[in-house]
Amino acid sequence: MTRKFPHVSSPITIGRTTFRNRIFSAPMGGTDITNDGCIGPKSTAFYELRAKGGAAAVTVSELMVHSQTDGSHAYHLDESILNSLAAATYTADAIRRHGAIPSLELSHSGQFAGTYMTDKSRQHGLCQWGPSEGMRPDGVPVKALTQEQIDDIVKAYGHAAGLAKRAGFEMVMIHGGHGWLINQFLSPLFNHRSDSYGGSLENRVRFAIEVLQSVRAAVGPFFPIEFRMSGAEFTEGGYDLEEGIQIAQAIEAYADIIHVSAGTYQKTFGITHPSMFEAHGRNVYLAAAIKKHVSKPVATIGGLTDPAMMEDIIASGKADIVYMARQLLADPETPQKIMEGRDADIVHCLRCFTCMAERASTATRRCTVNPLIGRELDGTEIQPAPVKKKVLVAGAGPGGLYAAYTAARRGHQVILCEKESEVGGILKSEQAIPFKREMYELGKTYERLARQAGVEIRLNTEVTPAYAAKEKPQALIIAAGSRPLVPPIKGLDGDNVIIVNQYYKEKAKVGNHVIVFGGGLAGCECAIHLGQEGKEVELIEIRPTLAPDANIRHRPLLLAQIEKYVHVHTSYKGLAVTPEGVLCEDPQGQRVLVPGDTVICALGQRSRTDVVEALQDSAPFVRVIGDAAKVSTITNAVYWGYWAALDI
Template identity: 80%
Template sequence: MRRKYPNLCKPITLGRTTFRNRMFSAPMGGTDITNDGCIGPKSTAFYELRAKGVAGAVTVSECMVHPQTDGSHAYHLDESILNSLACATYTADAIRRHGAIPSLELSHSGMFAGTYMTDKSRQHGLNQWGPSDAVRADGVAVRALSQEQIADIVRAYGHVAGLAKRAGFEMLMIHGGHGWLINQFLSPLFNHRTDEYGGSLENRCRLAVEVVKSVREAVGPFFPIEFRMSGAEFCEGGYDLAEGVRIAQAIEPYVDLIHVSAGTYQKTFGITHPSMFEAHGRNVYLAAEIKRHVSKPVATIGGLNDPEQMEKIVASGQADVVYMARALLADPFLPRKVTEGRDDEIVRCLRCFTCMAERAATSTRRCTVNPLIGRESEGDEVVPVPESRRKRVLVAGGGPGGLYAAYTAARRGHDVLLCEKENELGGILKSERALPFKHEMYELTGTYERLARRAGVQIRLNCEVTPELVEAEGADALIVAVGSSPLVPPIPGLDGDNVVVVNDYYKNVDRVSDDVVVFGGGLAGCECAIHLGQEGKRVHLVEMRDELAPDANVRHRPLLLREVEKYVTVHTGYKGLRVTDEGVVCADASGAEHLVPGTTVICALGQRSRTDVVEALRDSAPFVRVIGDAARVSTITNAVYWGYHAALDI
């Protein structure tokens, strides 16, 4: 078979282990971590799914090697803990039995121990240890590790590495980046020691070299060891790429793969995990430069989800391996689709940070475009129903929830008709086509449509669902996914010719002048304002509340607000009174009136459910389920999740 992406699909041998392709699953933390640090069954299923999806390697993250100085609530591998070794063994086996190489990330949080605890008061109560005495930005004191403690940590890396090999892991990743302990020693930002572990680059690399040597002694000469590092830290006081090259050269003799990431803890979140405001592969140049100066294979990572781009990275010699994390949440079967030439079916990551925000909020996982994530143990295959139970299913609405519901119902063997009242699919996603940094969200419609049609869904456009249509089609089940409509309150002038509703901006781009007022500072308003500012327009943003974008998730919101600050003049605490040809007249908290200037006004005041349509359809079929914004104005995540389960419930 001739592969469409031959370089991505080509095996690679590290040590004496051969990996089936160059697409590796990056470290992602599990969710059901037991109180004593064992890998829970939900996490095992979480990692196994990426192995089923034909990733070359699947890395389990993170195993903390020295609980005496690192109280992080993460995995531990310790023979004194009941079931610790067994849980690790079951996880390695779950990965390996599907042909992927199981890898375990060995780590130490250093001065940021307990980062992923949802109860931050517990985190602040931990002893925090780092290379030097310090006080963290949040006021927590950090104590410098003694040389005796350092030696014990080095021994612990080797000991845990030996246990990991015994459990069946066939590669180990040493985490030396992102502001964790080894990176703290590498970085002049954190390391102010005056002994042999501080000062010169050689001294700052000493801990990393000692750790890798300890691991090598434990696992033997031919066992693959990978070192994950930040190619540059991108912050004042941190090291740059030139020093990153020298760090890689110092580590190179002792490892089989150099994994080049970027950034440091808290300061560079949107670079380490490139946001939608960054270019895909924005960190690849770091790996490419390091590869020029080392002889060992190099891996790259950072917002990669396009097979064509990844193929070019490998083919051009910028890197030997490409890692993906969020892309394999959105579509765990991305590598399989690449190898089978089905890349047009890949569900692309939106870089919306729902996955990370959910983990921070509830210690679980969700993905906007993949309802199975975090719930993999419930089964990752849609089981067809017996022929005797197959139904005629009608889906009202062609937005993301309706499309995914139709796709799921068809995969189960039902006869599915999806009707959309407008002349194109997408629902509220249509409005994203005009925002370049959200193009993947708009393109999601095309992907879901392709999957639905190939599953057998019949799609009718310009067809509004009515009770009469439901009866005429003989529907046994009706999924109501009719979405929401823009909220346009009766404010004088808001119906004027100079006003464009944010949902319709994509149809009215040419009507928008160079001086714009975005009326409404929720997520949709902020993102539209950023885009207009990026285009060079003068943009004012009016919000009645005291804060912007409270509907944005906790990971996306800080990055969003940073972009707003770059491009937009913000007026919070302003209540819109009337719209004129010159802008929006607002009242401040004292009642004083102010004109916010702009010859075009974008109305972004929110959405309301189409309850009238829902009520008209509620009794139209034996089985009726209302999903997405039609049920409650919410998120694409909920629309897709509810649609998936509505189809499973038929």
């Protein structure tokens, strides 16, 4: 067949290992690390899903090689740990049986040991080791590794690699980026040694080379070794791209793939994992520059979701391999869909950081757009319903769309009704904000998948008790969503006021001096967008903090954008809206006018409980999901919708 994306779909051979395409699954931490560092069964299923979806290689992350100096709660591979080797073997098997090459990331946290611990107080109690003695920014002391310790760590990398090969892994990735130990040696930001491991680049790269040599001795000549590095650190005191090129040149004789990422720990989170405020592929240029100076295959990563962009990266010679992480949570079948030319069916990552925030909060995984993630052992295949039923879904927001899609895949007759002329629910409001455009497009993708599954979608159709009585469904899923909260504040119904959900329809009415009334997530993101457009933006919030409803990974990046573009007024109580602005009570109890010619009302949402109460007796099986049940997140709406459909 003729491939729509021939370059990214073509195989590549490294050593004596052939990978079925150029799309690799990047390291992502597991979901159930045992107390002694074994790969739990949920993690095995987590990695297997990406192999089933068509990725050429799946990298298990992250195995810490030297527990004596790295107390991170992550994977370990040690014959002395009962089940350690067996768990690794089962995981490699689960990946390989679907045609993907299993790879294991070998790492050491260095002075950031304990990063993955949910209890951060324990992290501060660990002994932290790094290239140099000093103090971390958070006040934790760091001890310099001795020569004896360095030698032991180098040996440990080789030992772990040998065990990985024995377990059935067919590639290893040496993590030399992102501020972890090898990067700490490479970087002048961390490395202040005066011996043979510090000072010149030749000295700073010595530890990385010794690690690579140790691994090569353990795995043999044809076993692929990948070295992951930051092409540049993007922080004061770190190295730049010019030195990144020199590092790549220094290590290429010892590695088979040079994997170019970016940034360093804590300082560049939104660059290392490009946020919605960054361009897709924003780090590709680093790999492209390095590829010009090395002969080994180069891999790139960084917010890649678009098959056309990935095809261009390979076709134009910017890189030989493309890596994805979050996109393969959003849609594990992305590689297979690319191979088959079904790019329109790909569910795209929103770059909302739900996945990473959940791991930090609960040590599990979730994905906003994919309810399977972190729950793979609950089943990843849709099973036909033993009894086919007529299912009515009220509301075509994200939860309703996914519920309808899932029910149809089970063989039910599904009718999805939407009272407006377009599906998407609250997602429609995101189309006017460029960095959130993918949320709007999610509704279109879900609609396409639902129609393909056989869902009948009826637009401009509201489900009322009379309508339900006429249709006589055997199951009803109520996904009626929420309505904007508009409190009885004088002037809030004025001509100069726009409800944030309606901004996409009334954008032309917005003046040059805008007040966003409400500093939750929706208000903050709208304020950032308006500031990026060049408008003067005031943000009023009654609470002392902004965006408490944003997740812990997205919120710091959001607040950084707020600082760049918005004038903030926290602990301000809005009293009245006037043509000149919003009259407020400030923290000192004084009345002040926050000036502006347009007011965007972003004071929250309220569940459509009236719709729920009216419809609750309209079918034998009734389930309420999404904002109709509780004003919450897209994540919950999709997850609840999926399971509502499975329960019918």
